[in-house]
Amino acid sequence: MRTNLTCEACERELSAYLHGALHPAVAGALESHVDACRRCRLTLAAYRAIAERLAELPEISAPAWLESRVVGAVSVRPRLRRIWSGGLAAAAALSFAGTIGLIAWLPRIAHDWGLPDPTLWPVAVLRASLDGIIAFAKRLALDVTFYEPIARQIWASIRALEALPRAALLTLRTPEVGGAVAIGLTLGVALFFALRPSRTHQGGIGHACLSL
Amino acid sequence: METEERDLIRRCLTRDERAYRELIRRYQTAVVNLAWRMTGNVEDAAEVSQETFIRVLRSLSTYDPERPFRTWLFKIASNLALDLLRRRKRRPIAIEDLGDEEGPGFEPVDPGPGPDEGLRIDRADARFEGLVRELPESYQAILFLRYKQEFSYEEIAETLGIPLGTVKVRLHRAHETLRRKLLARGTT
Numbered sequence: 249m250r251t252n253l254t255c256e257a258c259e260r261e262l263s264a265y266l267h268g269a270l271h272p273a274v275a276g277a278l279e280s281h282v283d284a285c286r287r288c289r290l291t292l293a294a295y296r297a298i299a300e301r302l303a304e305l306p307e308i309s310a311p312a313w314l315e316s317r318v319v320g321a322v323s324v325r326p327r328l329r330r331i332w333s334g335g336l337a338a339a340a341a342l343s344f345a346g347t348i349g350l351i352a353w354l355p356r357i358a359h360d361w362g363l364p365d366p367t368l369w370p371v372a373v374l375r376a377s378l379d380g381i382i383a384f385a386k387r388l389a390l391d392v393t394f395y396e397p398i399a400r401q402i403w404a405s406i407r408a409l410e411a412l413p414r415a416a417l418l419t420l421r422t423p424e425v426g427g428a429v430a431i432g433l434t435l436g437v438a439l440f441f442a443l444r445p446s447r448t449h450q451g452g453i454g455h456a457c458l459s460l
Numbered sequence: 461m462e463t464e465e466r467d468l469i470r471r472c473l474t475r476d477e478r479a480y481r482e483l484i485r486r487y488q489t490a491v492v493n494l495a496w497r498m499t500g501n502v503e504d505a506a507e508v509s510q511e512t513f514i515r516v517l518r519s520l521s522t523y524d525p526e527r528p529f530r531t532w533l534f535k536i537a538s539n540l541a542l543d544l545l546r547r548r549k550r551r552p553i554a555i556e557d558l559g560d561e562e563g564p565g566f567e568p569v570d571p572g573p574g575p576d577e578g579l580r581i582d583r584a585d586a587r588f589e590g591l592v593r594e595l596p597e598s599y600q601a602i603l604f605l606r607y608k609q610e611f612s613y614e615e616i617a618e619t620l621g622i623p624l625g626t627v628k629v630r631l632h633r634a635h636e637t638l639r640r641k642l643l644a645r646g647t648t
Contacts, residue, residue, distance in 0.1 A: 263626055263635045267606070267614050270503045294639045301588050302607040308496055310488035316514040319480050 258288045264297050293408040344437070348430050376402060465529060472520055479537060484513055487530065490609060491537050497600040498541035500593065508544055512537040530609070534619045538601060545597065591641050599634045 354366045471479035496505035605611040617624045
């Protein structure tokens with residue numbers, strides 16, 4: 249006796265039936281239909297045979313180099329990154345410490361070596377540069393009087409600008425401001441590198457700066 | 461997920477090279493074969509497998525341990541295989557091309573659990589293999605996951621990123637196509 253399941257509907261469900269993926273009620277209806285329908289019974293038998301052969305399909309093996317290549321690729325990058333990060337951290341810490349030390353000890357070094365006050369160095373450099381330019385123009389036998397108005401204007405601009413580095417250096421030389429700037433810079437750099445996304449924070453520049 | 465596998469993944473997260481190797485050894489055959497079924501070419505399968513494991517090991521920290529690892533792994537592999545196919549716009553290979561497929565470094569492995577079986581690809585097996593390879597790559601991937609990896613329909617759907625109904629329909633069509641072709645050739 250056939251159920252009200254059509255052969256087309258039955259066929260659509262046969263592979264799911266083979267895999268046990270049907271609701272028990274549907275599976276029951278399908279079994280009833282298959283019992284009564286020779287065509288669907290043959291199709292189910294064919295599907296079973298195909299399933300058995302599919303389960304026995306040959307496989308290829310992985311290439312012998314796969315393991316070493318993958319491990320090499322995933323291991324080298326973090327190691328290089330650690331070395332690079334460590335080197336960069338050391339260089340940054342050294343240069344930062346050197347800069348702070350230079351600012352703090354520059355006036356004493358200048359005094360010991362008989363050099364002028366460091367706050368006057370930028371002015372001296374600018375003056376020397378301008379003198380050099382004028383001397384060069386004279387050597388070329390150019391009409392300096394023609395360029396004099398321009399030279400005066402440049403000189404006036406330099407005089408206006410020279411106040412800026414002088415004021416900055418004088419401010420830094422006061423222990424309170426210099427200390428605050430050094431601490432602020434250190435913390436800023438340390439926080440930047442400590443908070444940046446990284447799998448391993450250890451050995452980063454932030455740690456090196458904080459350890460200073 | 462079994463405890464052993466969970467422990468292996470935890471060790472991989474600590475960048476333990478031995479754990480990397482163990483994980484690769486455990487899944488390499490399955491990944492290579494899934495990629496082979498999808499790309500139809502052993503060199504492409506090797507390339508996809510290499511990229512899959514590199515990606516998996518580099519992004520292991522994003523893996524959710526509550527979900528099955530192999531589903532996540534195969535999903536990455538199938539996406540990479542599909543990307544490669546899109547880039548190359550490759551069509552499935554024909555039966556005539558079979559036989560020249562296996563390049564250096566690839567050898568067939570034991571297909572089944574039978575004690576005396578070993579590797580035995582006779583003419584009928586080769587013909588059947590050829591019929592399977594005539595199916596679209598997406599069908600072959602489903603058949604591989606179902607019959608070689610014993611994935612459930614839900615796992616197949618998640619791995620390939622397709623609806624459950626599509627898995628069911630494609631499995632039915634794959635069986636029906638194979639049945640018709642076998643009938644046409646006078647074999648079952």
